[in-house]
Amino acid sequence: MINITRKRPTIGLALGAGGAKGFVHIGVLKALYKHKLFPDYLAGTSMGSVIAAAYACGRNPEEIEAFLKHTDWRRIVDFTIPKAGLLEGKRINQKLGELVFHKKFRQCSTPLRIIAYNLTKKEKVIFTKGDITQALRASISIPGILNPPTIKGEQYIDGAVIDPTPFSTVKEMGADIVITVNLANPQHQKTKTTITREETYLTSLKEEFIKDEVKFLGTVLFPENWPKAIRKMLRKLLNTILYPARVLRMLAGRELYPIANTMYETINILSDNLAQEQLAHAENCLIINPNIDGLSWSDFNKIDRFIKMGEEATEKIIPQLGKMLLR
DSSP: OOOOOSOOOOEEEEEOOOGGGGGHHHHHHHHHHHTTOOOSEEEEETHHHHHHHHHHTTOOHHHHHHHHHTOOTTTTOOBOOOSSEEEOOHHHHHHHHHHTTTOBGGGOSSOEEEEEEETTTTEEEEEOSSBHHHHHHHHTOOTEEEOOOEETTEEEEEGGGTOSSOHHHHHHHTOSEEEEEOOOOSSOOOOOOOOOSSOOHHHHHHHHHHHHHHHHHHHHHSOTTSOHHHHHHHHHHHHHHTOHHHHHHHTTTSOSOHHHHHHHHHHHHHHHHHHHHHHHTOOSEEEEOOOOTTOOTTOGGGHHHHHHHHHHHHHHHHHHHHHHHTO
C-alpha cells in the first residue's frame, strides 16, 4: 500500500469505450482504491463514461460492481421500429439515472467529463454541466444499435467514434499524472454467434427481440377493433406457434441481426485503431494494459473475469505510480 503524507500530485483517470470490456474499469478502480489512491479527475467515453460517472457520483468500486452485477441486461433493452437504431433507450436511461442517483455535474464529488459526438455539427463534445444521465445516454449511443438522443435539437452518438480513450481530456482538467486504460484488442477475430447450450447475452437478446416482434406482429394481424375474445384466442395461438425457443431453433446457425453486429464490429475496430494511434503518441501517460484476448464487447455475463483483469493489470503499474507520486 502506498502512503503519501505530503500533498501529492493530482491523478486523472481516463476510462475508454469497449462495451462489456468496460467492466475492466471497475477492477482498475478497485485496485486503486485498495492502495488508497483516489482519482482527482475523471473522464469517460461510452462504457467508460458510465463507470466514471458512477464513481464521480459517490459510488465506490464495490457498489458499482454490485449494481452492474444485479442488472438484468436482457430487461433494459427496448426494441423499436428501426430508424436510427434497434433500441429506443428509455429503459437504459432509467437504469443509468439510478446508477448516478439522477445527479447533475455540479453535484459530483470528483470532477467529471463525458465524451460524445455531435452528429448534427459533426464534432466532438465534452459534457461538463447539466444532467449526467442525459450525457451518458449520448456517450453510449452506438450507431445503428441505440437510437441517438436529441439534446436541444442536436443528435449525439457514441464518443468512441472520435475519442475512445480520453486521456487528453483529463490532462486539460489539470491532472499531474494521467492514467488511462487500453481496451483495444490486439487482434480482431470475428466471433461466431451460434446457438449453444450455454446462454449468452446475445442469445438472450435475440429471445427478447423475438418476443417483441411477435407481440408487434400480433397487433398488426389482429387489430384492436376486432372482438376481444377473438383477438385473445388468435394471439395465444400465434404465441404458441412462434415462441422464442422455437424461432431460435428455426434460425439455428444464423445471426438474427447481422447488420447490427457488423456495424458494431466495424465501429469497434475503427475505435480500437484510433485508440492505439492516440496511445502511441501519449506523453506523460501511465497506460494500463489488461489482457482481454478472447473476450468480446458483448460478454456482459463475464463481468467477474473483466474485473479481475482490471485489478491484475492495475497492480502491475502501482510501483511506477508510487514513484511518480513521490517526485
